[in-house]
Amino acid sequence: MSSPPSSExxxxxxxxxxxxxxxxxxxxxxxxxxxxxxxxxxxxxRFMILRVKLLATMxxxxxxxxPILDVGCGFGLWSAYFSQMxxxxxxxxxxxxxxxxxxxQKVAAKLGVxxxxxxxxxxxxxxxxxxxxxxxxxxxxxxxxxxxxxxxSQLTDMLEEGGTLVIKDITTKxxxxxxxxxILDRAMVGMKEExxxxxxxxxxxxxxxxxxxxxxxxxPDVLPYPHVIIAxxxxxxxxxxxxxSAVLN
Ligand SMILES: C[S@@+](CC[C@H](N)C(=O)[O-])C[C@H]1O[C@@H](n2cnc3c(N)ncnc32)[C@H](O)[C@@H]1O
Numbered sequence: 001m002s003s004p005p006s007s008e009x010x011x012x013x014x015x016x017x018x019x020x021x022x023x024x025x026x027x028x029x030x031x032x033x034x035x036x037x038x039x040x041x042x043x044x045x046r047f048m049i050l051r052v053k054l055l056a057t058m059x060x061x062x063x064x065x066x067p068i069l070d071v072g073c074g075f076g077l078w079s080a081y082f083s084q085m086x087x088x089x090x091x092x093x094x095x096x097x098x099x100x101x102x103x104x105q106k107v108a109a110k111l112g113v114x115x116x117x118x119x120x121x122x123x124x125x126x127x128x129x130x131x132x133x134x135x136x137x138x139x140x141x142x143x144x145x146x147x148x149x150x151x152x153s154q155l156t157d158m159l160e161e162g163g164t165l166v167i168k169d170i171t172t173k174x175x176x177x178x179x180x181x182x183i184l185d186r187a188m189v190g191m192k193e194e195x196x197x198x199x200x201x202x203x204x205x206x207x208x209x210x211x212x213x214x215x216x217x218x219x220p221d222v223l224p225y226p227h228v229i230i231a232x233x234x235x236x237x238x239x240x241x242x243x244x245s246a247v248l249n
Contacts, residue, residue, distance in 0.1 A: 015057065016059070030111060034111055054168070064089070067132060068131055072094070072122065079091040080107055080108055083108075083114055089114070091116075104117045123147060132159075133164040135168070153210060156212075164231065168227065170197055172197050174224075207232045212234055
């Protein structure tokens with residue numbers, strides 16, 4: 001699959017209105033204010049990296065209600081964000097980092113959002129679903145490449161038919177963008193942890209093999225992060241090559 005920068009394809013992705021972007025920004029500020037200073041600084045950097053447009057687009061890809069799994073939720077920033085945007089969502093966040101989970105619980109309590117958090121590795125999670133949606137925001141490349149396919153396949157089993165899998169990750173091209181991201185990721189996780197980035201075409205193929213129909217959008221940034229959002233719908237039967245690729249403006 002090539003990645004044509006076609007607005008025709010980009011229009012197949014939901015695009016937030018100015019009003020939706022404004023309410024997204026307000027929701028993000030409420031989260032930042034609920035955090036202690038160190039975590040607040042981290043959150044503001046994450047908000048700047050991910051940009052309101054990217055988050056608002058992900059918000060429109062997720063169902064407006066029902067159970068949703070946030071894999072690798074960290075401080076629960078996005079669980080708190082997506083729950084504020086649609087109070088009918090019941091978001092369950094998992095992350096192996098107990099400190100982050102404790103912080104996620106505190107923030108959710110302050111904001112009064114309907115979320116639950118568990119200190120768990122996705123590879124040993126007790127979560128079973130069925131979920132209406134599962135999302136991973138900059139998490140897949142932190143899972144060793146030998147485990148990635150098994151993890152996605154396990155998450156597929158937890159999704160209801162017609163459910164949505166949303167992956168926000170970093171693609172491998174252009175090379176300079178990848179190296180830029182890798183340096184910053186290394187600063188966060190050190191040199192020992194494997195960073196297992198994959199090209200978005202590889203993810204698309206893999207997801208189609210698992211029976212999803214797949215849409216991909218590349219999200220340009222002022223910084224050279226090669227952001228990509230992959231929106232996959234679990235089909236009732238194996239879906240024959242149905243994929244689209246686009247660039248979000
Ligand atoms: C870059 S952070 C992203 C956190 C959050 N999704 C966000 O966007 O702010 C990656 C997260 O993935 C989590 N993670 C790494 N390996 C994981 C695994 N095997 N299962 C679940 N989460 C994992 C890390 O603990 C970390 O919180």
